[in-house]
Amino acid sequence: MALEVLITGAGGQLGYELQRTVPPGVHAVALGRAQLDITSAEAVACALDHYRPQVIINAAAYTAVDKAEQERKLAAAVNATGPQRLARAAADRDLRLIHVSTDFVFDGAASTPYRPDDTPRPLGVYGATKLQGEERVLAAADDHAVIVRTGWVYSSHGGNFVKTMLRLMREREQLGVVADQVGTPTWARGLAEAVWQFALKPDTTGIFHWSDAGVASWYDFAVAIEEEARERGLLNQAVEVRPIATCEYPTPARRPAYSVLDKSATWSALGLRPTHWRTALRSMLCETC
8 A cells, every 4th residue: 555645835845846756655645835724723634634644744834034034923833833733633643744844943153064963043033933843843743753954945946046046147247145154055856855765764753954965155056056057058158156245145034154964864764865966956957958
């Protein structure tokens, strides 16, 4: 019999890639916000009783980092209350829950990759609400829950840094990009494949980290986007990418200066290693050629 999986957040980048990478032996139902409001306990219960999944993958999230500073209640509802509703309902029905979280639960003061057991200290509303979601999931469904933290996610679907850079590079001859924030770009396809591996390992629980391999600043990432896109004919001319400091590009939300994640526990649990972020970027851009 097929493993029955319910995916929330079907319209997002990860939800899109999860639907494209369903493994053999899995039957997946993907629901977007219009089909399932995860902040409603009644809606969650109805969906679980109707579809009867064995595993829930929560890819739904409020990810507008800057808007979250003003839309605190909405961010908290989606990132904290919603996962809590799912976790309680999953625990009541003896279901597994895989919940996707973020590197923004950390403050960026470290100089070595963050381990899953490092103490979170979010800088803004987005990170704080995602941390609340983690805590509520573990409180409600500890023995049945997997939390996967990731960061700097992009894909050919939806809005993200890569697509924004491509648009701006077609409009301008020069761009300034922040060079003093460091992390790891993550193609949503690779993240989806890792999440599916967690779904297929029923005895795995706890907090894990996943991103592509390597380290980059936003400036490094933008330079790679320009070079790879030009090589594939996605840009007609070279664009100068200029490094700038965070203080030259003020935003409503503070962002961690360093958010590289230690993935060694994930590699051990899954027997899976990520590709380098630049290789993944190349693969993603090939989809748009």
